[in-house]
Amino acid sequence: MTQINPILNPDAPGAPRIVESQPRRSLAAEVIERSATNLSRCYHCQACTNGCPFFRAMDYHPNQVLRLVQYGMREPVLGCKTIWICVGCHTCSSQCPMNINIAAVMEVLRQMAVEEGVAIAKPDILDFHEEVLRSLERYGRAHKLGIMWRYKVRTRRWLSDVDVGLKMLAKRKLDLRPSRVKAIEEISDLFKCYWRESK
């Protein structure tokens, strides 16, 4: 009997294991569905980039982010700074001639970056958002002094902005005590979807 080449015979010892994989959905299809935004309409006129107040702090311009998604370049787009710098001011969406909700695309990309555990390009911004959510979970309302304190503890940026913080305290712009929701269980209940699933 002729020996079958182990590569051709999957049962032979030493044969490479063949794993049939599910083809992954295209990045564009996933983002389009989750953001309910048809970003294929983008023809890169760059109106969004020209209007964005924050483009100087970004590594990719807003339309470049859309391009990366169109090309399916998952790693660069989920790991970029732009998606975290975007504050969702909707200047871009208002200027887009194709009516693309660019801020919604950024939102979905941020959520995907957290879910897929990629290295976050602006970890301090994610820390800040999480501290806000902690405050909301605990009190139902944002307690800004607590948020800034815990954010400082997390990022260890003790000395930055001390002057601004003191001025705000002096002008009574930061309440020492949080304002609270009475039916707090109605609020903490809602947080299960974020902390328990994605973290």
Added chain:
Amino acid sequence: MNTYPRLDFSYFPGCSMATTAPESNLSMMRSAQFLGINLIELEDWNCCGSSSAQTLCKNLSLAMSARNLSLAPAGRPLVAMCPRCLLYLRHAQMCLRRDPETHRALEKRWGRTIDLDLEIMHFMEVLVRFGLDRLKESATRSLHGVRFVPYYGCTVFRPPDLKREKYFQGEMENILKTLGAQPIATALSYRCCGSFLSATAPEVVTPLVDEIMDSAVAAGANCLVTACAMCQLNLEIRCTAGTKLPIFHFSEILALALGAEDYEGWFIRHLVDPRPMLQELALVA
């Protein structure tokens, strides 16, 4: 005090108005009182979720705003002053209209109805729709000499879904012009103030804020009036420009025109004291 019939509205303050900018809340309440507009605070309201919930979890963001909608009693419109809260509340209502399943699930969860036809309005829209005649009659101080930049920031920009809805752009000018002030249209009225980046990346925000302030100075304004309490804060704390103009909350300048006398308590909370400018115009003593 005028003799108009009282108008009742539900009122959603939101965290900024309730904590970092109480002067905005106080002056709005004072204006409403002058105009016979009765703002009834939503019982046990919670934060609208703000940018952070929207960034990290859509369901959470929707549910937090929806809970506030579930607290609004039937039969009177819901008024918000914070433009971001307004956006999230309107957005939640629109999402629930499109998603009856989530709507029912949330109603069941809290045992309260969520009225999908509830009217959600900005305080400025209330003024223009119900109060322009009241405004003219109640005004006791003319704002003549106030050359203001109507600073909206990003507050009138909204996602394409909400683009066709009526919003409050231009109303600040309409209202304050009625009261004698002069709007300056050539400054950066619609440039975003930097929002939460002010807390995490001040080096990004400072140049933006300086540009906004410089444009206002160059346009010949003597103050800025903001639609959003967070803009007011960011413009004050992040500005390093040479000339710093005072920045009013819209409700402060409105209440002043209507004859409010308890302004000291609001203005001492400003980092740029507006009193010298107002004294020059003989608006305050």
